[in-house]
Amino acid sequence: MYDEITKETLPQNVSLKIFALINDKNIYLIRAKEDDYTLNKGYIRSLLIMVRNELVTTNYADTKLLLSEIKLFERGNKQNKYTTVEKFDGDVNLKLHLTDGYIYISKAEALSITDIYSESKIGVSMARILEHELMFTPETLTMHLHNSKQLDKLGE
Amino acid sequence: MEYIIYIVVIIVVVFLIKKALFSKEKETLIIEDEPIENIVEPEPVQVVKKVKEYQLNASAIKLYLYPDSTFNDYKTRKIYNHIVIENCWINEPFHSSLVQILYFIDVNDLWIKSPFSRDMILNFRDAVKTEKKNLSFNVFDLEDVIYSIVIEIIKQTKTLSDKVYIQKILIKSILIIISKSNIEVKKNKDISITIETIIDKYFYDLSYNLIEVIGVLDDENYGDILKLYEQNIRHIQEHPYTTGIGNDELKLIKSQLQLPKKELLSIKSTLNFV
Numbered sequence: 001m002y003d004e005i006t007k008e009t010l011p012q013n014v015s016l017k018i019f020a021l022i023n024d025k026n027i028y029l030i031r032a033k034e035d036d037y038t039l040n041k042g043y044i045r046s047l048l049i050m051v052r053n054e055l056v057t058t059n060y061a062d063t064k065l066l067l068s069e070i071k072l073f074e075r076g077n078k079q080n081k082y083t084t085v086e087k088f089d090g091d092v093n094l095k096l097h098l099t100d101g102y103i104y105i106s107k108a109e110a111l112s113i114t115d116i117y118s119e120s121k122i123g124v125s126m127a128r129i130l131e132h133e134l135m136f137t138p139e140t141l142t143m144h145l146h147n148s149k150q151l152d153k154l155g156e
Numbered sequence: 157m158e159y160i161i162y163i164v165v166i167i168v169v170v171f172l173i174k175k176a177l178f179s180k181e182k183e184t185l186i187i188e189d190e191p192i193e194n195i196v197e198p199e200p201v202q203v204v205k206k207v208k209e210y211q212l213n214a215s216a217i218k219l220y221l222y223p224d225s226t227f228n229d230y231k232t233r234k235i236y237n238h239i240v241i242e243n244c245w246i247n248e249p250f251h252s253s254l255v256q257i258l259y260f261i262d263v264n265d266l267w268i269k270s271p272f273s274r275d276m277i278l279n280f281r282d283a284v285k286t287e288k289k290n291l292s293f294n295v296f297d298l299e300d301v302i303y304s305i306v307i308e309i310i311k312q313t314k315t316l317s318d319k320v321y322i323q324k325i326l327i328k329s330i331l332i333i334i335s336k337s338n339i340e341v342k343k344n345k346d347i348s349i350t351i352e353t354i355i356d357k358y359f360y361d362l363s364y365n366l367i368e369v370i371g372v373l374d375d376e377n378y379g380d381i382l383k384l385y386e387q388n389i390r391h392i393q394e395h396p397y398t399t400g401i402g403n404d405e406l407k408l409i410k411s412q413l414q415l416p417k418k419e420l421l422s423i424k425s426t427l428n429f430v
Contacts, residue, residue: 054277062281099277099289099401138280138398142292146396151273151294 013037014045014134016144019120021113025103026052031120032134042124046134054098056082058141060133067117070094070110219246220418222255231299232262235306239326241423243310249365250323256362256415257330261302263410266337267295270394277401289401294394298337302330304388305381324370329381331355336385339409358411 010016014034021027030048035041049057049066057063069076069083074092076085083094083105094105105113136144145151221241227233236258240251273294280288306326313322328351335349339358352373355363367373 053274055279058278058280136280138278138290138292141278142276142290142396142398145276145292146294146394151276151292151396153272153274 010134010144016148018050018148018150019116021049021116022109025105025109027103027113029117029120030055033124034128043128044121044124044126045128045132046136047120047129051096051098051103052100054100055141056096056098058136060129067114070105071114073107073110216422218420218422219244221246221421221423222416223419223421226255226259226416227262229262229299231297231303232258235299235303238303238310239306245319245323247319250327250369252415253362253365253369254327254330256359256413257327257334259413259415260358260411261298261334263413266298266334266339267397268298268301268333268337270294270296271389273394278398290398291401292396292398295397296389296392296394298333300392301385301389302333304392305329305333305384308384308388325377325381327366327369328377329384332378332381333385358409361412 010032011034013036014032016030016032019029019031021029028050030046030050032045032047034043034045036043047060047063048055049063057066066082069080073094074085076083078084083096086093086095086104092107094110096103096105142151222236224233227236236255239245239254245251270293276292278290278292280290282288306329309326309329310322313325316322331351331354335351335354339354340349355366359366
């Protein structure tokens with residue numbers, strides 16, 4: 001039964017939060033932070049990126065790849081995994097592919113994304129993200145999304 | 157001389173008669189009258205028939221019911237208790253056809269996709285690092301929906317005395333709700349499954365009994381039941397759920413199941429699990 005699924009919670013002192021990178025295009029950053037109250041330190045455990053209704057990346061290596069493509073912008077080449085460079089009306093834009101469609105990212109938006117991403121690492125240490133990264137399974141991740149009300153219809 | 161004897165005899169006789177007469181009056185004067193308070197009227201005679209008294213042992217009443225071990229889930233047991241045991245509706249073919257439908261629901265985990273949720277697509281990587289996509293959304297438990305609608309129907313039809321009509325509506329509404337669940341993979345979402353296809357596919361053994369209970373399959377109460385369904389679905393708890401995109405996994409639905417048999421049970425023993 002669907003209410004008997006073990007409510008798998010995050011380990012102790014870890015909290016998941018969603019931050020907005022760009023509001024108009026619904027690009028969000030999900031960060032899992034562990035608080036160590038004895039040492040008064042914070043450690044990042046995972047970083048994910050969510051665009052509209054899709055979680056584009058679910059582990060740290062993929063987010064790093066996507067952000068470096070956004071950083072490079074027009075200097076990227078045809079072997080970009082998530083994006084392609086397009087010229088339109090004299091402007092250069094990045095086209096991000098999703099399963100349902102696509103999104104265009106402009107130069108200013110790319111700059112703000114990289115800035116906010118680097119600011120999210122201020123005050124917390126990245127010492128534990130490589131070895132102790134929080135691994136999700138589809139069931140646990142949907143449970144966390146349900147608890148933070150991401151599965152509800154917008155506007156209701 | 158003779159006249160004197162006659163006169164003496166007459167006087168003696170008169171004297172005797174007077175004595176006899178007046179003695180009675182003296183006796184009546186001596187007796188006192190009783191006061192009115194002490195007069196007691198005789199009671200009317202009651203004819204009482206002797207009746208043998210029997211004591212009713214309510215705990216010794218036993219009925220042929222399905223035991224608690226038929227249902228694995230407490231929710232289907234709740235529905236069964238609410239419909240059959242509280243109202244004491246044991247008439248066949250309603251009883252066994254209802255239990256077979258509930259047993260079918262109990263064995264197969266079915267859900268209804270909630271209209272108040274959005275789909276999230278998750279891109280995952282395997283242990284071997286191949287890419288996979290998953291779809292997640294909110295979902296209702298089928299038994300929760302059925303329980304809330306059954307309560308509403310029994311509330312609203314309490315004033316009716318036609319038991320057969322209420323039973324017909326109950327089974328019809330349960331089948332309509334099953335048709336809204338994930339019992340079949342719907343490729344075209346506009347086409348909905350009808351009750352007739354469900355009965356033909358999954359309850360083929362029962363079809364004779366079911367049609368006897370439901371009667372002619374018509375759209376008489378269809379609109380009212382849908383209204384109830386849409387009103388009640390807002391108050392039911394949602395649960396999260398994921399499936400994989402790309403793999404069309406056909407869910408194996410177990411049908412044509414064998415029911416366990418009825419047993420003689422007293423009602424109190426089953427009501428403990430309400």
